[in-house]
Amino acid sequence: xxxxxxxxxxxxFDDPVFADPSADELEEDLWEFxxxxxxxxxxxxxxxxxxxxxxxxxxxxxxxLVKLGVSFVCVVKNEVKGSKxxxxxxSLAREYLDEVDDVRRPDRxxxxxxxxxxxxxxxxxxx
Numbered sequence: 070x071x072x073x074x075x076x077x078x079x080x081x082f083d084d085p086v087f088a089d090p091s092a093d094e095l096e097e098d099l100w101e102f103x104x105x106x107x108x109x110x111x112x113x114x115x116x117x118x119x120x121x122x123x124x125x126x127x128x129x130x131x132x133x134l135v136k137l138g139v140s141f142v143c144v145v146k147n148e149v150k151g152s153k154x155x156x157x158x159x160s161l162a163r164e165y166l167d168e169v170d171d172v173r174r175p176d177r178x179x180x181x182x183x184x185x186x187x188x189x190x191x192x193x194x195x196x
Contacts, residue, residue, distance in 0.1 A: 070145050070146045070148060070149050070189070070191055070192075071143060071144075071145055071189060072127060072143075072144040072145060072146060073088075073089065073090055073095060073103075073142075073143065073144040074087065074088075074089050074141075074142070074143050074144075074161075074184065075087060075088050075089075075103070075140075075141075075142040075143070076088075076139065076140065076141055076142075076165070076180070077107060077139070077140045077142065078138055078139060078140075078173055079111060079138045080107070080108050080111050080112075082104045082107070082108075086139075086175060086177060086180060087177070087180045087181070087184065089181075095144075099123055099127070099129075099144065102121075102123050102129060103123075103129045103131070103142050103144060106119075106121055106129055106131050106142075107131050107133065107140050107142055110131055110133035110140060111133055111138070111140065113135075117132070117133045117134075117135055118131060118132040118133065118155065118158065119131060119155075120151045120154045120155065122147065123144070125147065126146065126147055127144055127145065127146060127147055128144070128145050128146075128147055128149060128151065128154060129142065129143070129144050130142065130143050130144075130145065130151070130154035130155065130157070130158055131143075131158070132155070132158035132159065132161075132162050134162060134166075137172055137173065138173065139162075139165070139172055139173065141158045141161050141162050141165070142158075143157065143158060143161075145191075148191075149191050150191075153189070153190045153191050156190050157187070157189045157190055157191075160187045161184060161187050164183055164184070164186060164187050165183060165184075168183045169183060
């Protein structure tokens with residue numbers, strides 16, 4: 070159900086700290102949509118955290134840590150409840166802050182190892 074996961078520093082959408090899949094592998098309109106929602110949060114023009122439907126197929130969720138300038142963004146299939154998206158992003162942010170030494174300049178090769186420990190709440194329900 071997870072379609073994509075991204076971590077950005079400030080509004081650097083050209084060079085995300087983490088991107089799975091890469092921007093090139095997503096629909097161009099979906100990439101623009103998630104960047105717009107994130108940019109609104111970064112600029113203070115939108116909520117620092119939230120989710121929004123993308124068409125009738127997907128949901129884009131974001132969580133921007135204002136004081137640190139770090140944003141966590143995920144794209145999920147629309148079967149996932151918004152509360153689960155928020156919970157997942159909260160857990161990702163907590164794990165990232167706990168495990169990464171320099172949150173604005175992390176060792177990018179180790180980010181996947183940090184994120185793999187966070188199990189999406191919708192997968193926990195399936196067990």
